[in-house]
Amino acid sequence: MKYIELTLKDHIIVHGFDARNQEITEEVKLEKASKKLVAIDRILSVSNQFILIKYAYDRIIYWEYEESYDTVKKMLGV
DSSP states (O other), X not given: OOEEEEEEEEEEEEEEEOTTXXXXXXXXXXXXXXXXXXXXXXXXXXXXXXXXXXXXXXXXXXXXXXXXXXXXXXXXXX
């Protein structure tokens, strides 16, 4: 399994969907960003602000990252 190291901070956890197919979310605000190793095969998408990652128990997490979008693309070999 291959990994990239990212500096991640605030995030939104998607716990599932309600009866009207609306996301059930939990916003997490952190005081300080931290470096994390992210398994490349868990990454679903990357935008200018968020990296979307598969998580345990069928959850997904939108993480804010501090690196530039172009830096993340290079890390992923895009």
